[in-house]
Amino acid sequence: MKVEVKLFGAFRDYEADARVTLELTPEAKVADVRDALAAYAGAHWPQFCPKLLKYSAFASERAVLREGDPIPADGRMAVLPPVSGG
Amino acid sequence: MKVEVKLFGAFRDYEADARVTLELTPEAKVADVRDALAAYAGAHWPQFCPKLLKYSAFASERAVLREGDPIPADGRMAVLPPVSGG
Amino acid sequence: MDAPAAPRHHCAVVDIATDKLDPAAALEFVSDPGFGGITMFVGRVRDLNHGRVVTGVSYDMFDALALNGFAEIAARGEAQFGPKLKLYIAHAKGRLGIGDLAVVVAAGTPHRDEAFRACRLAIEAVKHESPVWKQEHYADGDSVWSEGCSLCGHDAHAPAGEGLAP
Amino acid sequence: MDAPAAPRHHCAVVDIATDKLDPAAALEFVSDPGFGGITMFVGRVRDLNHGRVVTGVSYDMFDALALNGFAEIAARGEAQFGPKLKLYIAHAKGRLGIGDLAVVVAAGTPHRDEAFRACRLAIEAVKHESPVWKQEHYADGDSVWSEGCSLCGHDAHAPAGEGLAP
Numbered sequence: 001m002k003v004e005v006k007l008f009g010a011f012r013d014y015e016a017d018a019r020v021t022l023e024l025t026p027e028a029k030v031a032d033v034r035d036a037l038a039a040y041a042g043a044h045w046p047q048f049c050p051k052l053l054k055y056s057a058f059a060s061e062r063a064v065l066r067e068g069d070p071i072p073a074d075g076r077m078a079v080l081p082p083v084s085g086g
Numbered sequence: 087m088k089v090e091v092k093l094f095g096a097f098r099d100y101e102a103d104a105r106v107t108l109e110l111t112p113e114a115k116v117a118d119v120r121d122a123l124a125a126y127a128g129a130h131w132p133q134f135c136p137k138l139l140k141y142s143a144f145a146s147e148r149a150v151l152r153e154g155d156p157i158p159a160d161g162r163m164a165v166l167p168p169v170s171g172g
Numbered sequence: 173m174d175a176p177a178a179p180r181h182h183c184a185v186v187d188i189a190t191d192k193l194d195p196a197a198a199l200e201f202v203s204d205p206g207f208g209g210i211t212m213f214v215g216r217v218r219d220l221n222h223g224r225v226v227t228g229v230s231y232d233m234f235d236a237l238a239l240n241g242f243a244e245i246a247a248r249g250e251a252q253f254g255p256k257l258k259l260y261i262a263h264a265k266g267r268l269g270i271g272d273l274a275v276v277v278a279a280g281t282p283h284r285d286e287a288f289r290a291c292r293l294a295i296e297a298v299k300h301e302s303p304v305w306k307q308e309h310y311a312d313g314d315s316v317w318s319e320g321c322s323l324c325g326h327d328a329h330a331p332a333g334e335g336l337a338p
Numbered sequence: 339m340d341a342p343a344a345p346r347h348h349c350a351v352v353d354i355a356t357d358k359l360d361p362a363a364a365l366e367f368v369s370d371p372g373f374g375g376i377t378m379f380v381g382r383v384r385d386l387n388h389g390r391v392v393t394g395v396s397y398d399m400f401d402a403l404a405l406n407g408f409a410e411i412a413a414r415g416e417a418q419f420g421p422k423l424k425l426y427i428a429h430a431k432g433r434l435g436i437g438d439l440a441v442v443v444a445a446g447t448p449h450r451d452e453a454f455r456a457c458r459l460a461i462e463a464v465k466h467e468s469p470v471w472k473q474e475h476y477a478d479g480d481s482v483w484s485e486g487c488s489l490c491g492h493d494a495h496a497p498a499g500e501g502l503a504p
Contacts, residue, residue, distance in 0.1 A: 195361070195362070195365055196361070196362060199361055199380060203382065203437065205384070205385040205436050205437055206384055206385055206386060207382065207384065208381060208382055208383070208384040209379065209380075209381060209382075210379070210380040210381075210382065211377065211378070211379050211380075211457075212377070212378045212379075212380070213375065213376070213377050213378075213450065213453070213454070214365060214375075214376040214377075214378070215374060215375060215376075215450065216369065216373065216374055216375075216376065217374070218371070218372055218373065218374040218448065219371040219372055220372060270371050271369065271371055282384065284379065284381065284461065287379070288379070288454070288457075288458055291377075291454075292454055295450065
């Protein structure tokens with residue numbers, strides 16, 4: 001299945017349209033999306049610091065997801081670097 | 087010397103002009119003013135509850151005074167019942 | 173950093189017969205290009221107290237001593253949080269209706285933790301130490317001076333429910 | 339006491355290209371005839387951070403998730419302080435200049451202690467949990483995404499100074 005990952009904060013610097021589309025199996029978990037995004041970053045973002053992804057979470061529009069959670073059925077996700085609001 | 091004591095809060099209910107003038111010796115302390123006010127209240131304020139004075143402090147315009155402090159040179163004081171601002 | 177030239181503390185007694193408390197002015201006063209955090213407390217007159225329907229309150233105040241006390245509270249805040257603090261303390265006096273503002277305290281600091289702590293310090297001091305007395309007026313026509321905090325050093329708080337008021 | 343009919347919590351993401359944060363509206367929203375205490379926190383853009391001269395900041399936000407989170411924070415406040423609480427949470431997004439308001443949080447309650455605690459709970463949660471990212475712009479033309487709090491459950495805070503941003 002195709003999973004569209006929205007990019008926020010520091011991730012925005014790597015893709016002009018602030019999103020990445022990854023191909024994953026239907027039974028993939030959030031941890032697999034993390035691995036797939038790491039692979040994508042390694043291939044496409046030469047300046048990327050892997051620590052940013054290490055400290056980032058994944059989320060749907062409704063909640064932050066855990067590593068073992070399934071991918072949202074609509075294939076829409078976001079990667080959330082450490083937050084700095086307020 | 088004459089000491090004018092301004093009345094605030096619950097004390098206002100006892101004197102229309104919110105002040106009492108007491109006669110004290112020049113070497114009198116704040117504790118003596120307290121005693122003199124208690125005597126005045128006993129003589130003039132039939133509804134007065136002595137506890138109100140017990141929990142009240144005396145002050146000048148600049149500071150709350152202690153029992154052993156001398157009377158301010160200008161003879162102007164205030165009696166402060168328990169405070170309830172805010 | 174040197175202390176700025178403008179006054180850093182604003183202390184006021186506001187007679188609501190002719191004036192009113194202004195939270196927007198408080199925010200403005202404690203703002204500073206170097207400050208990221210502002211905490212403000214606004215105290216309002218409630219419609220119920222200890223189960224009685226309140227129609228309004230009157231605040232009596234010993235103005236000169238209160239203003240001295242507010243300035244002393246500000247000095248205490250500065251001693252605790254340093255000169256990068258702006259503090260605004262204003263208390264109403266006179267007859268207030270339900271919802272009217274009784275007190276506005278605001279603190280501006282570089283970071284939020286100090287702003288919260290300075291604001292709390294100031295409102296607690298105003299409540300517990302300032303020569304201000306509240307008389308509540310009830311729907312049944314009765315009026316009662318609130319019991320409060322004794323300023324006698326030997327006994328910091330009057331016991332509740334002892335009926336100090338006549 | 340039954341819960342009042344009007345909404346007790348206001349949560350908003352404010353795009354400052356077209357709108358702005360409004361502390362007066364926050365005070366008004368959390369007011370209630372039964373409430374004696376209102377505490378408000380206002381976060382503003384500072385002119386200096388870690389010694390660098392800041393000319394402005396940009397806030398990026400995942401709006402839908404942020405609004406969900408604000409509502410969850412309000413629910414947490416109600417669980418802790420009960421239904422006699424009104425809470426206002428609004429965060430700016432977009433490009434802000436020095437002194438512009440970044441966040442406004444206000445809490446109204448019957449008494450002041452709960453107002454302070456609810457306001458603090460809310461701003462801490464907004465700062466530590468909400469999907470909001472700050473990019474600082476400096477006088478020298480450089481821009482840097484602030485390091486922040488990791489939302490990964492296994493590691494609550496990213497270590498400071500590790501250079502997460504490129």
